[in-house]
Amino acid sequence: MREILVISGKGGTGKTSLTAAFAHLADNHVICDLDVDAPDLHLLLKPDLRQAHDFYAGFEARIEPDKCEGCDTCRQMCQFDAVRAGDPCPTIDPLKCEGCKVCVQFCPADAIAFTSRHCGTWYVSNSRFGTMVHAQLFPGQENSGRLVALLRQKAKELAKAGGQQLILSDGPPGIGCPVISSLSGVHLAVIVTEPTPSGLHDMARITDLCGHFRIPVAVIINKCDLNEQVAGSIQAECRQKGFALVAQLPHDPDFVHAMVREQTLTEFTSSDTVQRIKQAWDQIVALAMDKGRGRNKCTNIACL
Amino acid sequence: MKVAIASGKGGTGKTTVSAALSSVWNRTVIAMDLDVEEPNLHLFLKPQIFGREKAYIEVPVADESKCTYCRACAELCQFKAISVLSNVLLIFTEMCHGCGGCLAICPEKALSPGQRELGEIVWGQAGSAGFLMGRSRVGEAMSPPLMREVKKKLQVMLEGSAADVIIDAPPGVSCPAVNAVMDADVIALVTEPTPFGLYDLQLAYEAFLPLGKPMGIVINRAGLGEDKVYDFCRSRDLPIWAEIPYDRQIAVAYSNSQIIAAVSAQHKALFTDLADKINQAGVIAGAVCHA
Numbered sequence: 001m002r003e004i005l006v007i008s009g010k011g012g013t014g015k016t017s018l019t020a021a022f023a024h025l026a027d028n029h030v031i032c033d034l035d036v037d038a039p040d041l042h043l044l045l046k047p048d049l050r051q052a053h054d055f056y057a058g059f060e061a062r063i064e065p066d067k068c069e070g071c072d073t074c075r076q077m078c079q080f081d082a083v084r085a086g087d088p089c090p091t092i093d094p095l096k097c098e099g100c101k102v103c104v105q106f107c108p109a110d111a112i113a114f115t116s117r118h119c120g121t122w123y124v125s126n127s128r129f130g131t132m133v134h135a136q137l138f139p140g141q142e143n144s145g146r147l148v149a150l151l152r153q154k155a156k157e158l159a160k161a162g163g164q165q166l167i168l169s170d171g172p173p174g175i176g177c178p179v180i181s182s183l184s185g186v187h188l189a190v191i192v193t194e195p196t197p198s199g200l201h202d203m204a205r206i207t208d209l210c211g212h213f214r215i216p217v218a219v220i221i222n223k224c225d226l227n228e229q230v231a232g233s234i235q236a237e238c239r240q241k242g243f244a245l246v247a248q249l250p251h252d253p254d255f256v257h258a259m260v261r262e263q264t265l266t267e268f269t270s271s272d273t274v275q276r277i278k279q280a281w282d283q284i285v286a287l288a289m290d291k292g293r294g295r296n297k298c299t300n301i302a303c304l
Numbered sequence: 305m306k307v308a309i310a311s312g313k314g315g316t317g318k319t320t321v322s323a324a325l326s327s328v329w330n331r332t333v334i335a336m337d338l339d340v341e342e343p344n345l346h347l348f349l350k351p352q353i354f355g356r357e358k359a360y361i362e363v364p365v366a367d368e369s370k371c372t373y374c375r376a377c378a379e380l381c382q383f384k385a386i387s388v389l390s391n392v393l394l395i396f397t398e399m400c401h402g403c404g405g406c407l408a409i410c411p412e413k414a415l416s417p418g419q420r421e422l423g424e425i426v427w428g429q430a431g432s433a434g435f436l437m438g439r440s441r442v443g444e445a446m447s448p449p450l451m452r453e454v455k456k457k458l459q460v461m462l463e464g465s466a467a468d469v470i471i472d473a474p475p476g477v478s479c480p481a482v483n484a485v486m487d488a489d490v491i492a493l494v495t496e497p498t499p500f501g502l503y504d505l506q507l508a509y510e511a512f513l514p515l516g517k518p519m520g521i522v523i524n525r526a527g528l529g530e531d532k533v534y535d536f537c538r539s540r541d542l543p544i545w546a547e548i549p550y551d552r553q554i555a556v557a558y559s560n561s562q563i564i565a566a567v568s569a570q571h572k573a574l575f576t577d578l579a580d581k582i583n584q585a586g587v588i589a590g591a592v593c594h595a
Contacts, residue, residue: 009341009342010314010315010342010344011313011314011315011316011342011475012313012314012315012316013315016500037312037475037476037477037478037481037507038312038313038314038475038476038477038503038504038507040313040499040500040503040504043499043500043503058382059382077404077408079362079402079403079404080403080452081452095482095483095486098401098403099382100382100383100401100403100405101380101382101403101405102380102403102404102405102408105380105405105409106408137477137478139477139478139482139507139508139510139511139512140477140478140479140482140511140514141478141479142478142479144478145445172476173314173315173341173342173475173476174341174342174447174474174475174476175341175342175440175442176341176440176444176445176446176447176480177445177446177447179341180443180445194559195559196558196559197344197347197348197559197561198319198342198344198347201342201344201347202342202344205341205342205442208442209442209443212442212443223555226555226556226559227556227559227560230559251552251555253528256498256528256529259498259499259500259529260498260499260529260530262499
C-alpha cells in the first residue's frame with residue numbers, strides 16, 4: 001500500500017483542487033482529508049456520511065469555586081498564563097489551557113477538575129470517487145496532530161479491508177504539528193507551489209521538512225505564468241535538489257468555475273490544464289509506486 | 305489598538321492586506337507576523353533588520369544518577385514526553401510542552417531545566433512601521449510557544465514606545481490562529497467569494513465569535529466565483545470593510561513582492577478606507593489608539 005500526500009506550506013496554492021482532480025483520476029484508492037482545521041475537500045466530493053465518530057483528545061482544567069481556597073498556587077505554576085486571578089477564586093481560560101495537569105496535581109485543596117476535551121468529529125464516507133476519511137475539528141481546538149494520525153490509521157485499515165493499494169491525502173498548510181503528523185512515513189509528498197515570493201519561501205521550508213523525514217518530493221507549480229522569473233527559481237530549486245517537477249499549470253479561473261459547480265476540474269473541462277494534470281498524475285503514481293524509491297532509499301539530495 | 309488579519313482558508317490574502325494596511329496606517333504601528341510556520345510578511349515589507357534572537361522552550365534534562373525510577377514525572381506528563389521503563393528514563397524533548405510539571409514533581413531533583421529551540425524572533429523597521437516576526441525551526445511541531453515568545457518581545461517594544469499593532473495571523477481556526485487573534489481589539493477576516501472561501505470563513509467566524517471582538521470582512525478577488533459569501537455576511541451582520549477586485553495586475557504585483565497599496569492611487573485609497581473602517585470599529589469597542 002502506498003500513501004501520497006499533497007501539501008504546500010503556503011495556503012491557497014491549489015492543494016485541494018488538485019487533490020480532488022487526482023481523486024477523480026485515481027483507481028482503487030482511499031481518499032483522506034488531513035486538513036482537519038479547515039477541510040474543504042468534501043465541498044467538491046460531496047460525500048455521503050457512512051459513520052460519524054466523536055474525537056476526544058487531551059484534557060482541560062476547571063477550578064471548582066466551592067472547593068478553591070484562593071492560595072494562588074495554580075496561577076503561579078501555570079506556564080501558559082491560563083489562570084486569571086478572580087474573586088472569589090481564579091478562573092482558567094480554556095483557550096490558553098494546554099491540559100498539562102500541573103495545576104490539578106499541585107492544588108492543595110483538590111479543587112481543580114480535569115475533564116477530557118471533545119475536540120471534533122471524524123467521518124467515514126462514500127464519495128463518487130471511493131471511500132473517504134475526513135474530519136472537522138471544533139473551532140479553536142488543538143491536538144489536530146492526533147486527529148491526523150487517527151485519520152491516517154483509519155484510512156489504512158479501510159484500504160487493507162477493501163483491497164485498495166493507494167491512499168491519497170490532502171494535507172494541511174504550514175509545517176507544524178498537523179503537517180508533521182501527515183507527512184511521517186508517506187511514500188511521496190506532492191508539493192503544490194506558486195511563483196510568488198511566499199510560494200518560493202514556503203516551498204523551501206516544506207521541502208526541508210520532507211528532507212528531515214526522508215520523504216521523496218514531487219513539485220507542481222500552479223499559476224506558473226504569473227511570474228516567469230520566480231517560476232524559473234522554483235525550477236532551478238527542483239533541479240538542484242532532485243525534486244521531480246511533474247507539472248506547470250497556468251493561472252486558470254476554471255479551477256474556481258469548477259469549484260462553484262462542486263466539480264473537480266477534470267470533470268468540468270478537458271482543457272490543456274486538465275491534460276497537464278493527467279500527465280502529472282501518471283508521473284506521481286509512477287514515483288509513488290517505484291519500489292526503488294521507497295521512503296528509506298530516497299535519492300533526493302535533500303534527504304542525504 | 306491591535307488589529308488581527310485572519311482567515312480560515314490559507315492563501316486568501318492575509319499577508320497582502322497586512323502589508324498594505326501597515327503601509328498606509330496613519331499612526332505609529334508595528335507589523336507583526338505571527339504565522340510562524342510560514343511567515344511571509346517580511347517578503348513584502350522588506351524591513352531593515354535591527355536584531356534577531358533564538359527562542360527556546362524549557363524542557364527537562366535528566367541526571368540519571370539521582371533518578372529512582374519512581375515514575376512520578378512520567379505519570380504526570382500529559383504529552384508522552386517522558387517514559388520510565390524499569391530502570392531507564394527516556395525524555396522525548398520534541399513532545400514536551402514546557403509545563404514544568406516534571407521538574408516540580410520529581411522528589412529527587414533529578415530533572416533540571418534545559419532548552420529546545422523553537423525558532424527565531426526577528427525585528428526591525430519597514431518604512432515608518434516597526435516590524436516583528438517569529439519563524440519556527442523546521443521540524444518544530446508546536447507554534448504557540450514561539451508565538452508567546454514573539455508576543456513577549458512585542459510587549460518590550462511597546463514599552464519602549466507605544467504603537468498600534470497589525471497582526472498577520474496563521475491560517476486555520478485551531479489553536480495557533482486563536483492564539484494570534486486573542487489579544488487583538490479588532491479582527492479583519494480575509495476571504496474570497498468561492499465555496500472554499502465561504503466554508504472556511506464560517507469556521508473562522510464561529511471560532512472567533514466567543515472572543516467577543518468586533519469583526520469585519522475583507523473580500524479578496526471580488527468578482528471571481530459566486531455571491532454566497534455576501535449572503536453569509538448579511539445574515540450575520542458582518543460588515544464588509546473592503547473588496548479587493550479580482551485582477552491579474554494585483555496577482556502579478558504580489559508575485560513581484562510589491563505592496564498592493566503602492567500599485568496605484570486607487571489601490572491606496574482602498575486600504576486607507578479599510579484602515580478607517582477598522583479604526584471606527586476599534587474606537588467603538590474602546591481600543592486605545594497611539595499617536
